[in-house]
Amino acid sequence: xxxxxxxxxxxxxxxxxxxxxxxxxxxxxxxxxxxxxxxxxxxxxxxxxxxxxxxxxxxxxxxxxxxxxxxxxxxxxxxxxxxxxxxxxxxxxxxxxxxxxxxxxxxxxxxxxxxxxxxxxxxxxxxxxxxxxxxxxxxxxxxxxxxxxxxxxxxxxxxxxxxxxxxxxxxxxxxxxxxxxxxxxxxxxxxxxxxxxxxxxxxxxxxxxxxxxxxxxxxxxxxxxxxxxxxxxxxxxxxxxxxxxxxxxxxxxxxxxxxxxxxxxxxxxxxxxxxxxxxxxxxxxxxxxxxxxxxxxxxxxxxxxxxxxxxxxxxxxxxxxxxxxxxxxxxxxxxxxxxxxxxxxxxxxxxxxxxxxxxxxxxxxxxxxxxxxxxxxxxxxxxxxxxxxxxxxxxxxxxxxxxxxxxxxxxxxxxxxxxx
Amino acid sequence: xxxxxxxxxxxxxxxxxxxxxxxxxxxxxxxxxxxxxxxxxxxxxxxxxxxxxxxxxxxxxxxxxxxxxxxxxxxxxxxxxxxxxxxxxxxxxxxxxxxxxxxxxxxxxxxxxxxxxxxxxxxxxxxxxxxxxxxxxxxxxxxxxxxxxxxxxxxxxxxxxxxxxxxxxxxxxxxxxxxxxxxxxxxxxxxxxxxxxxxxxxxxxxxxxxxxxxxxxxxxxxxxxxxxxxxxxxxxxxxxxxxxxxxxxxxxxxxxxxxxxxxxxxxxxxxxxxxxxxxxxxxxxxxxxxxxxxxxxxxxxxxxxxxxxxxxxxxxxxxxxxxxxxxxxxxxxxxxxxxxxxxxxxxxxxxxxxxxxxxxxxxxxxxxxxxxxxxxxxxxxxxxxxxxxxxxxxxxxxxxxxxxxxxxxxxxxxxxxxxx
Numbered sequence: 016x017x018x019x020x021x022x023x024x025x026x027x028x029x030x031x032x033x034x035x036x037x038x039x040x041x042x043x044x045x046x047x048x049x050x051x052x053x054x055x056x057x058x059x060x061x062x063x064x065x066x067x068x069x070x071x072x073x074x075x076x077x078x079x080x081x082x083x084x085x086x087x088x089x090x091x092x093x094x095x096x097x098x099x100x101x102x103x104x105x106x107x108x109x110x111x112x113x114x115x116x117x118x119x120x121x122x123x124x125x126x127x128x129x130x131x132x133x134x135x136x137x138x139x140x141x142x143x144x145x146x147x148x149x150x151x152x153x154x155x156x157x158x159x160x161x162x163x164x165x166x167x168x169x170x171x172x173x174x175x176x177x178x179x180x181x182x183x184x185x186x187x188x189x190x191x192x193x194x195x196x197x198x199x200x201x202x203x204x205x206x207x208x209x210x211x212x213x214x215x216x217x218x219x220x221x222x223x224x225x226x227x228x229x230x231x232x233x234x235x236x237x238x239x240x241x242x243x244x245x246x247x248x249x250x251x252x253x254x255x256x257x258x259x260x261x262x263x264x265x266x267x268x269x270x271x272x273x274x275x276x277x278x279x280x281x282x283x284x285x286x287x288x289x290x291x292x293x294x295x296x297x298x299x300x301x302x303x304x305x306x307x308x309x310x311x312x313x314x315x316x317x318x319x320x321x322x323x324x325x326x327x328x329x330x331x332x333x334x335x336x337x338x339x340x341x342x343x344x345x346x347x348x349x350x351x352x353x354x355x356x357x358x359x360x361x362x363x364x365x366x367x368x369x370x371x372x373x374x375x376x377x378x379x380x381x382x383x384x385x386x387x388x389x390x391x392x393x394x395x396x397x398x399x400x401x402x403x404x405x406x407x408x409x410x411x412x413x414x415x416x417x418x419x420x421x422x423x424x425x426x427x428x429x430x431x432x433x434x435x
Numbered sequence: 436x437x438x439x440x441x442x443x444x445x446x447x448x449x450x451x452x453x454x455x456x457x458x459x460x461x462x463x464x465x466x467x468x469x470x471x472x473x474x475x476x477x478x479x480x481x482x483x484x485x486x487x488x489x490x491x492x493x494x495x496x497x498x499x500x501x502x503x504x505x506x507x508x509x510x511x512x513x514x515x516x517x518x519x520x521x522x523x524x525x526x527x528x529x530x531x532x533x534x535x536x537x538x539x540x541x542x543x544x545x546x547x548x549x550x551x552x553x554x555x556x557x558x559x560x561x562x563x564x565x566x567x568x569x570x571x572x573x574x575x576x577x578x579x580x581x582x583x584x585x586x587x588x589x590x591x592x593x594x595x596x597x598x599x600x601x602x603x604x605x606x607x608x609x610x611x612x613x614x615x616x617x618x619x620x621x622x623x624x625x626x627x628x629x630x631x632x633x634x635x636x637x638x639x640x641x642x643x644x645x646x647x648x649x650x651x652x653x654x655x656x657x658x659x660x661x662x663x664x665x666x667x668x669x670x671x672x673x674x675x676x677x678x679x680x681x682x683x684x685x686x687x688x689x690x691x692x693x694x695x696x697x698x699x700x701x702x703x704x705x706x707x708x709x710x711x712x713x714x715x716x717x718x719x720x721x722x723x724x725x726x727x728x729x730x731x732x733x734x735x736x737x738x739x740x741x742x743x744x745x746x747x748x749x750x751x752x753x754x755x756x757x758x759x760x761x762x763x764x765x766x767x768x769x770x771x772x773x774x775x776x777x778x779x780x781x782x783x784x785x786x787x788x789x790x791x792x793x794x795x796x797x798x799x800x801x802x803x804x805x806x807x808x809x810x811x812x813x814x815x816x817x818x819x820x821x822x823x824x825x826x827x828x829x830x831x832x833x834x835x836x837x838x839x840x841x842x843x844x845x846x847x848x849x850x851x852x853x854x855x
Contacts, residue, residue, distance in 0.1 A: 030718070034576050034718055037717075038576060038577065038578060038717070038718070041577075041578055042575070042576065043758070044643065044756050044757065044758045045575050045752070045755055045756055045757065046575070046757060047752075047757030047758065137573070143574075143716075143718070143719035143720065143722060144573075144722055145568070145569050145572070145573025145574065145722075148565070148568060148569070148572055148573050149565050149568070149569065149573070152565070152568055152740060152743070152744060152749070153557070153564075153565025153568050153569070153737075153740055154563075154565065154736065154740065155462070155465050155466070155739070155740050155743040155744075156454050156458060156462065156735070156736045156737075156738075156739030156740050156742075156743065157458065157461075157736055158458060158461055223464065281704065281705075281725055284701065284704045285701075296563075296736060297457075297458070298450070298454055298458070298563075298732040298733070298735060298736040299563035299726065299727065299732070299733050299736035299737075300563065300726065300727045300730075300732070300733055301726060301727075302563060302564055302565075302724070302725060302726035302727075303723075303724070303725035303726065304722070304723075304724055304725075305701055305722060305723035305724075305725070306719065306720065306721060306722035306723065307719065307720045307721075307722075310720075312718040312719070312720070313718070313719050313720055315576070315718060316574065316576045316577055316716060316718040316719035317573075317576075317719075318576075319575070319576030319718075320572060320573055320574065320575050320576050322576075323572070323575040323576065324572060324575075324751070327751050327752065327757075329572070329749045329750055329751045330749055331744070331747050331749045332465070332467075332747065335465055336464050336465055337464065337465065337466060337467030337747075338463070338464045338467065
């Protein structure tokens with residue numbers, strides 16, 4: 016029998032208890048042991064909860080117990096939780112967590128204090144999709160060429176709705192909030208930070224690379240306009256918030272931002288609140304993983320899978336590497352090279368295109384396609400859409416600053432990166 | 436250091452050697468050990484091979500060696516290979532295999548002789564996609580409600596081409612043969628047998644159920660006509676050869692056949708030679724896995740992943756269960772219930788529809804939609820298309836026999852099952 020304590024009994028914690036109860040038969044058959052939740056720790060004991068295990072608000076007493084084999088950490092939070100998890104690992108007990116923010120900052124610190132214990136965190140990325148396992152074990156024969164992931168269901172829901180139903184970002188966000196797909200304060204999701212935490216975790220497993228959210232390029236989806244949607248449709252793209260990690264020689268580029276993705280690519284077909292992650296290995300080629308990236312039951316499915324792995328004594332190295340120290344380094348944001356799309360609203364006057372083209376040329380940006388659209392006939396303004404060939408991020412940022420300064424440019428130009 | 440022998444050095448075997456050489460750095464970092472192929476066994480030593488390891492045609496001597504830790508079996512074949520693998524396992528040595536036919540017949544026999552050794556077979560299903568791992572470990576918390584898989588790239592290539600380019604089955608098969616996507620004798624693929632072997636392996640892991648290819652419903656794609664393609668397009672379906680396993684109470688239905696799948700479903704979007712498998716768990720919901728299902732490099736990626744798992748000493752129970760004996764039984768073919776599509780070519784005369792409808796009624800088949808199409812004006816024949824509500828396979832087979840007997844029915848009626 017494996018005895019566990021659940022730290023944090025919210026939606027996911029309750030689902031974990033429910034799975035261990037309802038699926039006890041198949042879980043025991045699969046790992047040879049019964050997995051039993053002995054106790055749950057909550058902040059507020061007065062709150063009604065639909066779980067059938069003893070609860071306490073005294074976390075200290077639970078950590079000091081000798082009869083707990085595995086602690087399931089579902090409290091959230093970064094520094095405070097990190098201290099608690101470290102204390103548990105120091106005692107030689109194992110931890111299973113869904114806490115992506117803690118891992119985004121402390122995954123290597125935690126790996127150091129593992130000793131004989133193990134740490135499972137399948138639930139921290141893409142909910143119920145076994146993406147950690149696929150990357151750490153399934154593709155272990157490969158150098159990972161790239162990871163491209165739709166890692167945030169809220170953003171994907173909003174972007175899918177904008178593509179299909181033509182709503183504005185604000186309207187669709189409001190709708191998503193009413194449906195419970197977006198938080199009251201949506202910044203963490205729509206700003207790309209949640210996806211960035213997940214990308215950092217995946218990148219460690221793919222590349223053994225340590226980086227913090229502050230180190231990488233993170234842009235949200237709040238600037239996507241109906242005109243961008245128009246352009247995307249016109250050129251057969253979907254717009255997706257992608258977490259991208261790519262190996263370029265001895266360096267790894269990592270970034271989270273809205274991307275124009277060719278419609279016929281599998282990842283472009285991942286719609287609504289679903290997550291999808293494409294992993295590209297040098298031998299296996301492209302593989303793609305799809306499923307619910309959030310929700311109590313899906314996330315709890317991943318938590319219990321980690322428990323089963325520990326019960327089976329079939330755990331791979333936490334972050335996928337037995338030997339420490341990657342030879343790969345993070346590529347500075349400015350040196351990223353990709354294709355770009357610009358949207359520039361200008362006064363409809365002679366010479367405008369030539370002047371913009373000149374700025375592009377000076378910044379060594381080569382244009383692949385161009386489209387001009389005037390909303391109303393005889394309007395004083397018009398919108399220019401450019402798609403570029405591959406060029407450097409620094410050059411693009413420079414060009415955008417120069418273009419913004421041109422007197423006929425009416426609003427700050429927009430840019431979306433193209434992923435092909 | 437882990438020392439391996441490769442039994443069968445063809446396309447996949449050569450790729451295994453190549454991966455172990457080219458990716459030695461990352462493999463050692465991931466499992467802490469070097470994995471070295473000491474020897475390869477081939478049938479014909481005179482054949483030129485592009486591998487840099489010693490070769491022999493004396494398999495007996497290789498099996499008798501004491502310095503081999505893991506045998507990689509890539510010879511193919513069923514009974515003879517089964518004897519050899521059993522002998523290796525008896526000696527306490529581990530085996531990694533890609534041999535789906537052997538596993539389709541002997542997976543439980545092999546599990547019995549495992550002793551301290553382990554057996555990896557990730558490469559036996561869906562090439563490089565880590566689908567065994569996803570099912571056995573990633574979704575271990577779930578009762579698996581259903582498996583729906585595009586498990587054969589040859590069939591998927593042919594069906595995709597027929598949908599997109601309107602070729603006949605014969606023409607597209609010929610093209611696939613020229614491109615190397617289909618064998619000279621394509622029966623094993625287009626007849627559904629290859630997919631059935633893979634489905635049997637997946638079903639064991641999902642349900643702990645033992646069944647042989649002979650026990651389950653297997654139909655190929657060779658009867659799919661351009662008229663079926665027409666109907667599919669008209670009603671927004673894709674046609675896919677699916678391997679389906681579903682839990683129905685204490686029984687499991689298993690079948691391989693062409694299926695009409697709603698176009699907006701993720702699995703319907705898996706095109707060309709690619710494989711895609713949808714796994715549905717009671718808690719995780721639907722997850723989908725996509726990638727190359729064949730090819731030397733992709734398959735070798737899965738073989739080496741198994742080697743890494745063994746090197747890491749992180750192996751789960753071979754078929755996913757520690758306790759033997761599933762309580763689930765196989766549902767007889769006749770009792771399967773699903774939706775169906777019929778195509779019936781008839782003389783264009785009064786009363787035809789009424790008589791067919793009467794047969795359907797007597798067989799307790801309820802019609803959901805109906806379409807009639809006459810190819811040429813004033814033709815003497817016309818084609819009737821029916822889609823049914825859920826009904827029993829036995830009733831459908833009975834109705835088809837009755838309809839075929841009607842004197843105005845011109846050719847044997849066709850039927851495709853609908854998966855929604």
